[in-house]
Amino acid sequence: MAKTLDRQAVLLLIVQALYGVANALSGTFVPVYLWKASQSYTLIGWYTMGQYVMSGLTFYVAGKWVKEHNKMNSLRAGIILSGVFYCTVLLLGQQAKVYYVPLGILNGMALGFFWIAFNVVYFEVTDPDNRDRYNGWAGLLGSAAGIVAPWVSGLLITSMQGEQGYRLIFTISLVIFSIGVILSFWLKKRHVEGVYNWKHGIQQLMQKGNPWRRIFPAIAAQGVREGVFMFLVGLTVYVATQNESKLGTFSLITSLVALFSFWAVGKMLKKNNRKLAMLIGVIMIAIVILPLFWKVTYATLLMFGIGTSLFMPLYIIPMTSRVFDLIGQSEESAREREEFIVLREAGLVLGRVIGLSSYLIVLPLNHSTAAITWLLFSVGVVPIAGWWLIRPFLAQQQQA
Template sequence: MEQGKHSVQSRWLETMGSKQQGMRREGESGRGAGALGSQAILLLAVQALFGTAHALSGTFLAVYLWKASGSYMLIGWFTFGQYITSGLTFWLAGKWVKEHNKMNSLRLGIVLSGVFYCLVLLLGTTAKQYGVPLGILNGMAGGFFWIAFNVIYFEITEPDNRDRFNGWAGLLSSFAGIAAPWISGLLITSMKGERGYQLIFTISLVIFGLTVILSFWLRKRKSEGQYQWLHGLHQLREKGNSWRRVLPAIVAQGVREGVFMFLVGLIVYIATEDERKLGAFSLITSSVALVSFWLAGKRLRPSNRNPSMLIGTIMITLFILPLFYEMNYMTLLVFGIGTALFMPLYIIPMTTRIFDLIGQSEQSVREREEFIVLREAGLTTGRVIGLCAYLIVLPINDSKTAITWLMLGVGLVPIAAWWLMSPYLKSTKV
């Protein structure tokens, strides 16, 4: 979906002590099998506030840049800077998270997100002159936050409650996407000039501050081991290693995200020229996603992950086809609702299975930070590939038909992700 909300909805899924398999987390021994402990609930609250702040302002960020520049390329290069820097930050910050204080990395990401929106607020319409530097700053913020979030998520969940956590995370992200963009759209259209944008950026800054405060209730977790800079390359060079098949699947997942995370909200605005309608689009699609993530979180099990992911993959591709008839608000709404309905079936099994793979042995658990960095490298590679297609196609032809074909092209790639992941979805063994 739009850059702010969709990026968070996809990131919450990118998310122990020293022994992962079959053991209770520290301080969680009293809960029942499959239940979420207090630290998991607190982490969900941090993610929800972080997502709400981004949903308020990030939903309209691409629109803000578009209105200032009228350029598809500016938005593309802003996003390029964001993707590359986020992936690089994951790799570099991996050492900090593994050997030092991962909580400080989490907080730094939140603070930098606040700094980003503060700069956009101060720059106003001149932000269009600093597209790439702003993208780099936003990428750094996301990198520091999400690598820490992913590691903490892995440490406080187990295979028997990871689907539940992911379902709740998606539900909360959807809930944030219901109210926040709709309120933002009303404020932007009801206030003259840039005042509406200034107000929502300011509100986001306040929420980021509250998120930092809340994060201090997350326990500081023990650091262990030394960070291996080339760990990912060693995994890929090892014959018979599961990551030689899993990493291309992650790349395939990233190709779609690389375009859809920012383009959908932008084309909704371009088709309607009304921020209120973009807010309503987000409200409706997020309401549907709230229900679908809740149901998926309750119903998905290791035994049905493979057919569920196949159905989800096919359906989120088929719902692109109505845009060939005409790209207007109604067809975009059909696309958005269909995607919201079936996205959980695609994304939850894949993400959960990958984190199960990370926790397959004591050795891989000790290398969890490196594996999470490897996963991010795959997502970044895929996102850059998808974005490169955008940067090649749009200067040649930026018609609605060309955009729809681009969406279909990158939208077909997740089928490869399902095919590559299928052997691991059919079994809990690696």
């Protein structure tokens, strides 16, 4: 039976939720904001590339800070830098299109500092018995943020003249980030031990028979899909409708479905059914892209979005839980948790860069709806390879 979450885990969930709300309010609309200023798919791609690469580098460098010094300060630095990012976009206004790569780098740094610290603290406040429950709640709260925040943002942007709506939502995000920083001081200062090993990831991947030689490419397969879907779906909805309010409504509906799905999967998922659940998940998140081949309209995009929200938890919860279970499988690996979390992020970043590279090759040459649909489908089927790679480890847990 799954264990309940203690107070530190609940507080971490609240901080994560606030961070998610602030990013959901404004983050959904940053690519749209840049698109409106530039009308360039290439610019959006390079902004996102700067974000992904800097996020990975920050993870790697901040790993030493998190392991040997104060990981809570890294968490706070991430939240503060996110606030600085939105403040910079506010100040730049239309000139943001000129500084798209530095903006991507700044956002990537903020994400890197926050998520390296968050993932280590998440590992420390959960265990294999309550990790699925935590991930279920995290997905639930993330979906709740996605329901209200972008919908409110879309309404404000469309109802206010010029850039006033964007200025307001970026300002609200700044306030929420500030609340997140304040609440983080109630998270206990975590114990630090050991010396950060800069070569740890390479050592794991070079070692014959090491499980990470299969886990790493499985994580990269997740990243390939994320690298394109994280920004292109919202941008496609906006380009198809030319209406921020409709993008907000799209996010509201899909997040409402995800809310239910994360709750149900988090409740029902057990170690003995993770393998089958994940297989169903990876197949279905590819199949739901098919309506877009018929026609890219708001209705077919909604069908695709609802389908993705319904089946994504079946894939993402077992994937995340199994990787963190592997990190905590022995005292030795648990002591190297910071290095393993950096290795996990390296897999995600590698996958995201591969996925985004395909976008940067295809979209500048052909940004027709057919090209976008084929790109979404091509990267959308890659997680099936991730399931195939991770399935022996899911089977081990099932037998245990």
